[in-house]
Amino acid sequence: MNREIAAIVAGITLGTVSRYWMMRRDFRQYPSYPHAVVNHLAIGFVAAVLGAVAVPAIAAKEYTAVTFLALAATQFREVRSMERDMLTAIDKTLLVSRGSDFIEGIARTFEARNYLVVFVSLLTSLITYIVSPVAGIAAGIIAIASTKYLMGGKVIGDIAVVRPAKVRFEGANLFVDDIHIMNLGLEQVRKIYEELGRAVIIEPIDDTAREILSNVGQRQAIAHDVAMLLGVRRDVDSAEYTPLLRRKLETGRVGMVIVPIEPDMKCLIEAVKNVPVLESTFVKPLKEKAGRCASD
Amino acid sequence: MQVSITKMILAAVTTSPNRNVSGVPVFYAETEEEMVEMSVILSRVLEAVAHDMGNGVYIIVKH
Numbered sequence: 001m002n003r004e005i006a007a008i009v010a011g012i013t014l015g016t017v018s019r020y021w022m023m024r025r026d027f028r029q030y031p032s033y034p035h036a037v038v039n040h041l042a043i044g045f046v047a048a049v050l051g052a053v054a055v056p057a058i059a060a061k062e063y064t065a066v067t068f069l070a071l072a073a074t075q076f077r078e079v080r081s082m083e084r085d086m087l088t089a090i091d092k093t094l095l096v097s098r099g100s101d102f103i104e105g106i107a108r109t110f111e112a113r114n115y116l117v118v119f120v121s122l123l124t125s126l127i128t129y130i131v132s133p134v135a136g137i138a139a140g141i142i143a144i145a146s147t148k149y150l151m152g153g154k155v156i157g158d159i160a161v162v163r164p165a166k167v168r169f170e171g172a173n174l175f176v177d178d179i180h181i182m183n184l185g186l187e188q189v190r191k192i193y194e195e196l197g198r199a200v201i202i203e204p205i206d207d208t209a210r211e212i213l214s215n216v217g218q219r220q221a222i223a224h225d226v227a228m229l230l231g232v233r234r235d236v237d238s239a240e241y242t243p244l245l246r247r248k249l250e251t252g253r254v255g256m257v258i259v260p261i262e263p264d265m266k267c268l269i270e271a272v273k274n275v276p277v278l279e280s281t282f283v284k285p286l287k288e289k290a291g292r293c294a295s296d
Numbered sequence: 297m298q299v300s301i302t303k304m305i306l307a308a309v310t311t312s313p314n315r316n317v318s319g320v321p322v323f324y325a326e327t328e329e330e331m332v333e334m335s336v337i338l339s340r341v342l343e344a345v346a347h348d349m350g351n352g353v354y355i356i357v358k359h
Contacts, residue, residue, distance in 0.1 A: 240339070
């Protein structure tokens, strides 16, 4: 087998494997199994082919072949808008919606993962071409592991302390500890909240975390994930049981209340802690002089 | 920029006709219990939430 073929085969294989490995088929059921998985594997395969052929093409002095990478970028942007449109469409039928920030984050991840596939297959084929197939495969495996490590974002548990809180009423007003959540007029609804409602306080550990938790999209993502994991005791005609997160204006602490199907506090805290911090909400006020000065 | 109304008072329920609630459909109840009962039905039918104004008026709000 000549070097070119070895480089292309190794690049395509490692690239496609990396796309499969990057797919998270966990509780979110997204991409849904098996059709969406096949869709993304197919696009991942195309990305791997483009990455793998680039090195032999350059070696053969076919410099125009590199323009295919630009074509790939257009295709991957298409993937992003396809995911965004689809998730936005199905968001209307969810009892607790994902929210536009979460959707944008997912769509961006899908696009970025295809670029990572190009990177893995390009590196694999380059090392295979220059050194040897064994070295190329080893480099590809290291690249896959490092992309997984580098692309792993933070979760709420990293930026905040999550602790149980008390659901209480002052007249018709619902509070989580001292955070006002909303006004509930009906006695029967209040009774259910008192009996089955569970609440947590999310305390930001610093000013950066406070700003992340102030984002409405981030809070909607927490509500969505928790409702998905613990179940939510509501239907389309009982809007009062929608899980809500409200902020204490003075401190930036966030109170969350939900009426879960499974009222287990330990699982609720675990679920909140594992919600990803959305990229679009990530700010770093402490990097700036004014932010540091204000944080005293 | 697109501007839209996301919250809206759909109806009000009260036991006191002399409050002169206007601008939305107003339902008058004879007793407190009837007012609560009507609020439950309205909130379910309209897929909205009943809020207690604290002065004998319940408003049904679409969120």
